[in-house]
Amino acid sequence: MRVGLIGAGNMARALARGWGDPVVCSDGGSGRAAALVDELGGSEASNLEVARDADLVVLCHKPYQLAAVAGEIAGTARAVASVLGGTPLADLRTAYPDTPVFRLMPNTPVEVRRGVVLYARALDIDPELERRVVALFSRIGWVAAIEERLIDVGMALSSLGPAYLSLVAEAQVDAGIRYGLQGDLAGRLVAETMAGTAELLTARERDTLRLRREVTSPGGSTARGLDALERGGLRAAFQAAIDRVAG
Ligand SMILES: NC(=O)c1ccc[n+]([C@@H]2O[C@H](COP(=O)([O-])OP(=O)(O)OC[C@H]3O[C@@H](n4cnc5c(N)ncnc54)[C@H](OP(=O)(O)O)[C@@H]3O)[C@@H](O)[C@H]2O)c1
Known part of the structure; x- marks a missing residue:
């Protein structure tokens, strides 16, 4: 399936790097499409050329540009996959009538083929x-x-999640540095622990309570640390973060 990207920003780059194939992409004039082509091979193209060339056009521009881009390529694109945040299927169908449309929500770990794509x-x-x-998106993550x-x-x-978990990592690294750890070492300890914990959670069928109990002795240091996090409002902070988006 030949893929064409409209846009060459953060999300387009993450997708293209994940697939690792020569890329056909456009941009709004910044030169980011040319930079991506330099990196991966392929060709920079106009929006219309992308649509003509591709079996699937992946919309990686900003949501407010939907109508303007559709004005150029609707009727030419054979199938459209949109990653535009907050843009419902109904809006995509209005912009691309008579074209099969998918609404996708990837995350940036697609770049290292460990993404999630809803x-x-x-x-x-x-x-x-x-x-x-x-099948195409399964090459770069769990779909x-x-x-x-x-x-x-x-x-x-x-x-x-990648932004939230980066903040959680940064908070731990900063705390470690305050007690004398070198930044590089602290960063590696946290990132490796996150990656290993993710693997272990998968092996434990995502039973977070079981995993926590395995490392928490009554009255021990993990129990005291977890108590500090609960009192510090970690759960409430994550709930509030989700309320801002979905509430
Ligand atoms: N970042 C994420 O983690 C994430 C996750 C899921 C979904 N998304 C969605 O992905 C989309 C892109 O986000 P982003 O973070 O990649 O934004 P970005 O870095 O600003 O990239 C947007 C790209 O669209 C290009 N563009 C603008 N107008 C265009 C036009 N008329 N024709 C062709 N290309 C045009 C821009 O061109 P220039 O390079 O010339 O400015 C840029 O390359 C958004 O709709 C966002 O909701 C992002």
């Missing part, structure tokens, strides 16, 4: 096209279909 699709999508789109009404809350966990 998707909702229009009801009349050809199952073979859906299979090919799912899950989700009811469209839940895509924002799903995104609050997966697409915003």
Whole structure:
């Protein structure tokens, strides 16, 4: 399946690096498309050329540019996958009538092929096209279909997660540095621990309570640390963060 990217910003770059193939992409004039082509091979193109060339056009511009870009390529694009935040399928169908459309929500770890890609699709999508789109994105992460009404809350966990978890990591690194750890070492300790914990949680079927109990002795240092995090409002802070997006 030949893929074309409209936009060459953060999300387009993460997707293209994850796939690792020569890329056909456009931009709004910044030169980022040329930089991506320098890195991965392929060709920079106009929006219309991208649409002509591709079996699947992936919209990686900003949400407010939907109508302007559709004005250039609707009718030419054979199938469209949008990663535009907060842009419902109904708006995509209005912008691209008579074109199969998918609404996808990837996260930036697609760049290292450990992404999460949520998707909702229009009801009349050809199952073979859906299979090919799912296969394409499965190369760069775990792909899950989700009811469209839940895509924002799903995104609050997966697409915003890299930023939230980076903040959690940074807070721990800063705390370690205050007690004398070198920044590089502290950063590695935290990142490796996050990666290992993610693997272990998967092996434990995501049973977080079981995993916590395995490392928490009554009255011990983990118990005291967890108590400090609870009293510091960690749960309430994450709830508030999700309320801002999905509430
Ligand atoms: N970042 C994330 O983690 C994430 C996650 C999920 C979904 N998304 C969605 O991904 C989309 C892009 O986000 P981003 O962070 O990658 O933004 P970004 O870095 O600002 O990239 C946007 C890209 O769109 C290009 N563009 C603007 N107008 C255009 C036009 N008329 N024709 C073709 N290309 C045009 C820009 O061109 P220039 O380079 O010339 O400015 C830029 O390359 C957004 O809709 C966002 O909601 C992002």
